[in-house]
Amino acid sequence: MRKFHIKSILLGIGIGIILTSFVGIIYSAGMDNKITKEEIIEKAKEHGMIFPEEVITEGAN
Template sequence: MINFNFNIKSIVLGIGIGIIITSLISIIYLAGNDTKNTITNEEIISRAAKLGMVKSSSIPEIKKVLPGYDLKEGDKE
């Protein structure tokens, strides 16, 4: 049977070193991130339109697009 003797100071020191290393890596990574290159909502909408996406308000009701469904003048809700 293996006997592990963990010292609480060693565990806290290891966690602290891990936090410091992780924060240094994230600072280095985020330093190269340019926040000026964010795109606006209008740019997203125009790119989506170029790809063929449509707004949900322009999609007809489900009754109108079902095959074999005849929409009569009196059936409009």
């Protein structure tokens, strides 16, 4: 069998990392999902988030 050269192995790993990063960049560029601050707050309230002002107001009443 032929010996593997460490340079060839490292070159193959490097090329694989570069190709994988390009594919990842292209894939994530297609997912341009813009979400507004109001939508984030709405989702957070569904999961039980409260603002400190709400707690202070409820405690004063």
